[in-house]
Amino acid sequence: xxxxxxxxxxxxxxxxxxxxxxxxxxxxxxxxxxxxxxxxxxxxxxxxxxxxxxxxxxxxxxxxxxxxxxxxxxxxxxxxxxxxxxxxxxxxxxxxxxxxxxxxxxxxxxxxxxxxxxxxxxxxxxxxxxxxxxxxxxxxxxxxxxxxxxxxxxxxxxxxxxxxxxxxxxxxxxxxxxxxxxxxxxxxxxxxxxxxxxxxxxxxxxxxxxxxxxxxxxxxxxxxxxxxxxxxxxxxxxxxxxxxxxxxxxxxxxxxxxxxxxxxxxxxxxxxxxxxxxxxxxxxxxxxxxxxxxxxxxxxxxxxxxxxxxxxxxxxxxxxxxxxxxxxxxxxxxxxxxxxxxxxxxxxxxxxxxxxxxxxxxxxxxxxxxxxxxxxxxxxxxxxxxxxxxxxxxxxxxxxxxxxxxxxxxxxxxxxxxxxxxxxxxxxxxxxxxxxxxxxxxxxxxxxxxxxxxxxxxxxxxxxxxxxxxxxxxxxxxxxxxxxxxxxxxxxxxxxxxxxxxxxxxxxxxxxxxxxxxxxxxxxxxxxxxxxxxxxxxxxxxxxxxxxxxxxxxxxxxxxxxxxxxxxxxxxxxxxxxxxxxxxxxxxxxxxxxxxxxxxxxxxxxxxxxxx
Numbered sequence: 001x002x003x004x005x006x007x008x009x010x011x012x013x014x015x016x017x018x019x020x021x022x023x024x025x026x027x028x029x030x031x032x033x034x035x036x037x038x039x040x041x042x043x044x045x046x047x048x049x050x051x052x053x054x055x056x057x058x059x060x061x062x063x064x065x066x067x068x069x070x071x072x073x074x075x076x077x078x079x080x081x082x083x084x085x086x087x088x089x090x091x092x093x094x095x096x097x098x099x100x101x102x103x104x105x106x107x108x109x110x111x112x113x114x115x116x117x118x119x120x121x122x123x124x125x126x127x128x129x130x131x132x133x134x135x136x137x138x139x140x141x142x143x144x145x146x147x148x149x150x151x152x153x154x155x156x157x158x159x160x161x162x163x164x165x166x167x168x169x170x171x172x173x174x175x176x177x178x179x180x181x182x183x184x185x186x187x188x189x190x191x192x193x194x195x196x197x198x199x200x201x202x203x204x205x206x207x208x209x210x211x212x213x214x215x216x217x218x219x220x221x222x223x224x225x226x227x228x229x230x231x232x233x234x235x236x237x238x239x240x241x242x243x244x245x246x247x248x249x250x251x252x253x254x255x256x257x258x259x260x261x262x263x264x265x266x267x268x269x270x271x272x273x274x275x276x277x278x279x280x281x282x283x284x285x286x287x288x289x290x291x292x293x294x295x296x297x298x299x300x301x302x303x304x305x306x307x308x309x310x311x312x313x314x315x316x317x318x319x320x321x322x323x324x325x326x327x328x329x330x331x332x333x334x335x336x337x338x339x340x341x342x343x344x345x346x347x348x349x350x351x352x353x354x355x356x357x358x359x360x361x362x363x364x365x366x367x368x369x370x371x372x373x374x375x376x377x378x379x380x381x382x383x384x385x386x387x388x389x390x391x392x393x394x395x396x397x398x399x400x401x402x403x404x405x406x407x408x409x410x411x412x413x414x415x416x417x418x419x420x421x422x423x424x425x426x427x428x429x430x431x432x433x434x435x436x437x438x439x440x441x442x443x444x445x446x447x448x449x450x451x452x453x454x455x456x457x458x459x460x461x462x463x464x465x466x467x468x469x470x471x472x473x474x475x476x477x478x479x480x481x482x483x484x485x486x487x488x489x490x491x492x493x494x495x496x497x498x499x500x501x502x503x504x505x506x507x508x509x510x511x512x513x514x515x516x517x518x519x520x521x522x523x524x525x526x527x528x529x530x531x532x533x534x535x536x537x538x539x540x541x542x543x544x545x546x547x548x549x550x551x552x553x554x555x556x557x558x559x560x561x562x563x564x565x566x567x568x569x570x571x572x573x574x575x576x577x578x579x580x581x582x583x584x585x586x587x588x589x590x591x592x593x594x595x596x597x598x599x600x601x602x603x604x605x606x607x608x609x610x611x612x
Contacts, residue, residue, distance in 0.1 A: 029331075030331075030334040030337075030338070031327055031330035031331040031333075031334050032327070032330075034152070034330050034333065034334055034337070035152065035155045035326065035327065035330050038113045038116065038117065038152065038153065038155055038156055039155065039156045039159065041112075041113070041116055042109045042112055042113050042156045043156075045105050045108055045109035045112065045156065045157070046105075046109055046156040046157065046159070046160040047160070048101070048105035048109075049102055049105045049106050049109060049156070049157045049160040049161055049164070050160040050161075050163060050164050052098045052099075052101040052102040052105060053098075053102050053160065053161050053164030053165065053167075054164040054167050055094070055098050056094075056095055056098035056099055056102060056164075057164055057165070057167035057168035057171065058167065058171070059091050059094045059095045059098065060095060060168050060172075060309060061167070061168060061171040061172055061175055061306075061309065062091060063088070063091045063092070063095075063305070064172075064175070064301070064302040064305030064306050064309070065175060065179075065302050066084060066087050066088055066091060067088055067298075067301060067302065067305065068296075068298035068299055068300075068301045068302030068305075069084055069298055069302075070084040070085055070087075070088055070298075071297065071298040071301055072296055072297065072298035072299075075297065075298075102161070105157070106157035106161065107157075109153075109156045109157040109160075110150070110153045110154045110156075110157055111153070112153075113152070113153035113154070113155070113156055114149050114150050114152075114153030115153075116153075117145075117149040117152055117153055117333060118145050118146075118149045120337065121144065121145045121149065121333060121336050121337065122145065124336060124337050124339050124341065125141065125336065125339065127341045127342060128339040128340060128341055128342060129340070129342055129400075129405060129406035129407065130400070130405055130406065131366065131397075131400065131405075131406050132339050132340060132406070133339060136335075136336065137221040137224065137225065138221070138224045138225075138228075139217065139219075139220035139221030139222065139223060139224035139225065140217045140218075140220065140221045141336070142220055142224070143213075143216060143217040143220045143221075144217065144332050144333055144335075144336055145336075147213075147216065147329075148213060148329040148332045148333055149329070149333060150329075151325045151326055151328075151329035152326050152329040152330040152333055153326075154322055154325075154326050155322075155323060155326035155327070155330070158319050158322040158323050158326060159323060161319050162319040162320065162323065165319055168309050169309060169310045171309075172306040172307075172309030172310040173187065173188070173306075173310045175302075175306050176282070176303060176306040176307060176310060179295070179299050179302055179303050179306065180285070180286060180289055180294065180295055180299065180303055182285050182289065183282045183285050183286050183289070183303045183307070186278075186281045186282055186284075186285045187278050187281065187282050187307055187310055189281075190277065190278045190281070208256050208259040208260045209260060209324060209325050209328045210328045210331070211252075211256045211259075212253065212256040212257060212259075212260060213328060213329065213332060215249050215252050215253045215256060216253060217332075218249050219246070219249045219250070219253060222245065222246045222248075222249070223246055226242050226245075226246055278307065278310075279304065279307045279308055282303055282304065282306075282307035283300075283303075283304050283307070286299070286300045286303040286304065287300065342404065342406075342407060343421075344423070344424050344425035344428070345419075345421055345422035345423050345424060346422070346424060347418055347422040347423055347424070347427075348423065348424060348427045349415065349416050349418055349423065349427060349431055349510070350416055350417070350418070353381065353415075353416030353417075353510060354380075354381025354382050354416070354510070354541070355381040355382065355415065355416065355431075355509075355510030355511050355540045355541035356378070356379065356380060356381040356414075356415070356416055356417070356541070357377075357378075357379040357381075357402060357413075357414070357415055357511060357541055357543065358377065358378050358379070358413070358414045358415075358417075359375050359376055359377045359378075359398075359401070359402070359411065359412075359413050359414075360376055360411050360412045360413075360414070361374055361375070361376055361410060361411040361412070362374075362375040362376070362401060362408040362410070362411035362412070362413065363375075363408055363409050363410035363411055364394075364397050364401060364406070364408050364409055364564075365409050370564045371394050371397040371564050372394045372397050372398060372401065372408070372564045372565075373564045373565050374565065375398065375411070375564075375565070375566055376411075376566070377559060377566065377569065379541060379543065379557065380541075381416070381510070381540075381541050382539055382540065382541060383541060383542070383556040383557055384534075384541075384542040384544065384554070384555045384556050384557070385541075385542065385543050385544070385555055385556065385557045385558070385559055386544050386545075386546040386551055386552045386555035386557070386558045386559070386572070387399065387543065387544065387545050387546065387558075387559045387561060388546050388547075388552055388558060388559070388560055388561070388584055389560060389561035389562055389567075389584070390562070390584065392563070393561040393562055393563060393564065394561050394563075394564040395515075395545045395561055396515055396516070396545060397564075398545075398559075398561065399434075399513050399515040399543060399545050400515075401413055402511070402513055402543055403420075403428075403432040403433075403434055403511065403513045404420040404421070404423075404428060404432070405434070407421065415431065415432070415510065415511060416510065420432075426454055429453070429454035430453075430454040430455060430507075430509055431509035431510045431511060432509060432510070432511045432512075432513070433453075433504045433507050433508055433509055433511070433512045433513070434504060434512075434513050434514075434515065435497075435500045435501045435503070435504035435512075435513075435514045435515070435517035436500060436515050436516070436517055437497070437515065437516040437517060437519050437520075438496070439496060439497065439499065439500025439503070439517075441486040441496075441499060441500075441503075442486075443486065444485065445480075445482060445483045445484060445485060445486070446475060446478075446481075446482050446483070446484050446485075446486055446489060446499070447459065447462055447482035447483065449486050449499070449503065450462045450465065450466065450482075450499065450502050450503045450506055451506065452503075453503070453506070453507040454507065455507065457506040457507060461506050462482070462502070462506050463482075464506075464536065465502045465503070465504075465505035465506035465537070466482075466499075466502040467532075467536070468502070468505050468529070468532035468533065468536040468537055469498045469499070469501035469502035469505055469529055469532070470498050470525055470528055470529055470532070471495065471498040471499050471501070471502045474495055474498075475499075492520075493520035494520040494521050494522070494525065496520075497517060497518065497519070497520045497521060498521070498525075498529070500517060501514075501517055501518070501529060504517070505533070505537045508537050508538050508540055509538075509540060510540045510541060511540060511541045511542075511543065512533075512537075512540055512541070512542050512543070513542075513543045513544075514542065514543070514544040514545065515545045516545045516547065517544075517545075518530075518551070519547060523548070523550060526548070526550070526551070527550070530551070530554060546558075548585075549585040552572045552585075553572045553573075555572060556571070557569065557570070557571065558570060558571065558572050558575055560575060560581060560584075568581070
C-alpha cells in the first residue's frame with residue numbers, strides 16, 4: 001500500500017511543471033484555472049475594459065497638468081489660455097465618454113461570462129449521473145448557478161479594470177515627481193501604510209465572503225426543501241417549526257455580512273484618515289515651494305490634484321473586493337464542474353437486435369456502502385422482468401445502471417452484446433427509455449412534453465402512446481387538450497404517471513425501464529396499461545421495478561434483490577414457494593392464492609423507498 005502511495009506521489013510530482021531553475025511549481029487551483037478560462041473567452045471585452053479604463057486614467061493624469069498650465073496662463077493674461085481652456089473641456093468630455101464605454105464593456109463581459117459559466121454548470125449537472133448530481137440540493141445548486149456564477153463572471157472586467165485603475169495613481173505619482181520631487185517624496189513616505197491597509201482588506205474579505213456564500217446556499221436549500229414539502233408541512237401543522245428551521249441560518253448570515261462590512265469599513269476608515277494626511281503633506285510641501293519660488297501657483301494646483309489621484313490607489317479596494325468574491329464563487333462552481341461526466345462512446349447497436357440485457361459482476365458503491373454487489377444477470381430480449389425486494393435492496397440502483405443513468409464502479413452492462421459505455425449518447429437514449437415514479441414534463445404544451453426525447457415523436461405516435469398509457473381520456477377532456485401548458489394542467493399523481501408512461505411509450509426502443517412508474521395507479525388501471533404495453537407498444541425488453549404481487553406475477557422473470565445482491569432469479573411461480581419471497585407481499589396475498597395465473601389481481605403492499 002505504501003509503495004502504491006509512493007508511486008502515486010511520484011506521478012503527481014512528475015505532473016508538476018518545472019521552472020527554469022529546476023524547482024517544481026505547484027499547479028494553480030481549479031478556481032484560478034476556471035477564471036483564466038473565463039478571461040480567455042472574454043479577452044476582447046476585457047481588452048475593451050482595459051483600453052477604455054486606461055485611456056480614462058490617462059485623461060485623468062493629464063488633466064491636472066493642463067488645468068495648472070491654464071491657470072498660470074490666465075493669471076498672466078496670456079492669449080494662449082483660450083486654447084488651453086478648450087483642451088481642459090476636451091479632457092473632461094473624454095473622461096465622461098470613456099467611463100460610459102468602460103461600463104458598457106464591463107457589463108457585457110460579465111453577462112457573457114455569467115452565461116457561459118451557467119451553461120457549463122448546467123451541462124455538467126445534466127451530463128453526470130443523477131446520483132452524483134444529487135449531492136447538491138436544489139437550493140444549493142440554484143445559488144451556485146445564479147449568484148455564484150454572476151460573481152465569478154465579474155472577474156474579467158474586474159481584473160482588467162484593476163490593472164487599468166493602477167495607471168492613474170502610478171501615473172499621478174510619476175507626474176507629481178516631475179512637478180516637484182519633494183512633493184512626491186512626501187507622498188511616497190505614506191505608501192507602505194496604504195498598501196498594508198489594502199492587504200488586510202483582501203485577506204479579511206476572503207474568509208468572510210466564503211462563509212457568507214455558504215450560509216446563503218444553506219438558506220436557499222432549506223427554503224426549497226420547505227416549498228417542495230409545503231403540503232406535508234401544512235398537514236402536520238408544523239408551519240411555525242419549519243419557519244424557525246428555515247430562518248435558523250439568518251443570524252450566521254447576518255454575522256458574516258457584518259464581518260464583510262467591518263472589514264470594508266475598517267479599510268475605508270483607515271484609508272480615509274491616511275489619504276487626507278498624505279494630500280495635506282503634499283500641499284504643505286508645495287506651499288513652501290511656492291513661498292520659496294520653487295513652484296508656481298499652477299504647479300501647486302497640479303501637485304494637489306496629482307496627490308489626490310495618487311491617493312486613489314485606495315479606490316482599487318472595490319475592484320480588489322470584486323476579485324476576491326469572484327475567486328471565492330469560482331471555488332463553489334468548480335465543485336459542480338468536478339462532477340464526473342457520463343462520457344458517450346462511439347459505437348452503435350447491431351441492427352435488429354432483440355434488446356438482450358446483460359450485467360456482469362456489477363458493483364455500485366456510495367459513501368463506502370455497496371448498493372449493488374456482484375450482480376450478474378442475463379435478461380433475454382423481448383421478455384418482461386420484474387425487480388422486487390425490500391426497501392433499500394437496490395432496485396432503483398439496478399434500474400439506473402441498466403440504462404446508464406449511472407456507471408457501475410465495477411463490472412459491465414451490455415445491450416445486445418455492446419457495453420453501454422461504448423454507445424453514442426443518441427444511440428443509447430434512442431434505444432433505452434425510462435418512466436419514473438414522479439415524472440417531470442418539459443415543453444410548452446403536453447404534446448411537446450410527450451414528444452420530446454432523443455428523437456421527436458410524431459403527433460400520431462404521441463396520441464397512440466397516450467392511448468396505450470390510459471392518458472388520452474383525461475387529456476382530451478382538458479379545455480386545450482394536448483395544447484395545454486403542463487403547469488396549467490390539474491393532474492393527479494396517477495394522471496402524471498400515465499403521462500410519464502405515455503412519453504416512454506412514444507420513444508420505446510429495445511429496452512424500456514419502468515422505475516416504480518405505476519405506483520400511483522390503481523390495480524385495474526395498472527393492468528390495462530400493462531396489457532397495452534404488451535399489445536400496442538413496439539417489441540422490446542421490459543425491466544420493471546415492482547412492488548405489487550400482480551406485477552411480479554405477470555412478468556416472464558423475477559429478479560429478487562436483497563441488500564444489493566441477487567438472492568434469486570426465476571419465474572414468479574417458482575419463487576413463490578419460498579417463505580421469504582412470499583413475505584415481500586405478505587400484506588396482500590397468502591400462500592393459498594394462485595400466484596402465477598393470468599387473472600391474479602392481488603395488490604401487495606407498497607414497499608417503495610429504496611435508494612436510487
